[in-house]
Amino acid sequence: xxxxxxxxxxxxxxxxxxxxxxxxxxxxxxxxxxxxxxxxxxxxxxxxxxxxxxxxxxxxxxxxxxxxxxxxxxxxxxxxxxxxxxxxxxxxxxxxxxxxxxxxxxxxxxxxxxxx
Amino acid sequence: xxxxxxxxxxxxxxxxxxxxxxxxxxxxxxxxxxxxxxxxxxxxxxxxxxxxxxxxxxxxxxxxxxxxxxxxxxxxxxxxxxxxxxxxxxxxxxxxxxxxxxxxxxxxxxxx
Numbered sequence: 524x525x526x527x528x529x530x531x532x533x534x535x536x537x538x539x540x541x542x543x544x545x546x547x548x549x550x551x552x553x554x555x556x557x558x559x560x561x562x563x564x565x566x567x568x569x570x571x572x573x574x575x576x577x578x579x580x581x582x583x584x585x586x587x588x589x590x591x592x593x594x595x596x597x598x599x600x601x602x603x604x605x606x607x608x609x610x611x612x613x614x615x616x617x618x619x620x621x622x623x624x625x626x627x628x629x630x631x632x633x634x635x636x637x638x639x
Numbered sequence: 640x641x642x643x644x645x646x647x648x649x650x651x652x653x654x655x656x657x658x659x660x661x662x663x664x665x666x667x668x669x670x671x672x673x674x675x676x677x678x679x680x681x682x683x684x685x686x687x688x689x690x691x692x693x694x695x696x697x698x699x700x701x702x703x704x705x706x707x708x709x710x711x712x713x714x715x716x717x718x719x720x721x722x723x724x725x726x727x728x729x730x731x732x733x734x735x736x737x738x739x740x741x742x743x744x745x746x747x748x749x750x751x
Contacts, residue, residue, distance in 0.1 A: 556739070558741075563743075564743055564744070565643075565645075565730050565732075565741030565742050565743050565744050566684070566730070566741045567741070568738060568739045568740065578737075579736075579737040579738060581738065611682065613684065615684070621734055621735065621736050621737060621738070621739065622736035622737065625672055625689060625691055627686050627689070628686070630683055630684035630685070631683070632681070632682060632683050633682055633683075
């Protein structure tokens, strides 16, 4: 069983640029959720994708967007980067979305983004 | 909006002793789940224990147990027989059908 993987591990961008982060879900999982974890804080829910459709979104602006592919891997895109976007970005996969009941999410190791 | 509060930024416990981490949450929903996650310094988040809100019985996983007080909206984590490997950030989390919220975390130190 392959775990959740994310790439890249670290990334440095400048303000105004765009970034794409990638997540490969665990084998057999069709749901991916993305979180932003600022330094010293708990993760904040960005959005969830279930079977290639967005299935819930937290309080993040539209410049945060995502995709899920037929193999259930996912991308997080952030446009017009701001300094406050510097954070650890976590993805988590599961075999059902939040509304599907008690389901364990498996987290990836994260991508550390620094915006200068 | 649902919020999750962890009032203890840091806790310390002696190896083999018991420690309790506090968590309160605020919600008007009836259908939700509660979780405790552990994030070691390597940063990969790991599920420790989970609880369905409709179940009155407190969840237990080996040395980890919860005290779920639904009316008080409290969900504390008890770690028994603490081990050095328990040292990590612990996050309490609330999940509804369309949302998930985490607390700010409690850093647990285990002293040998």
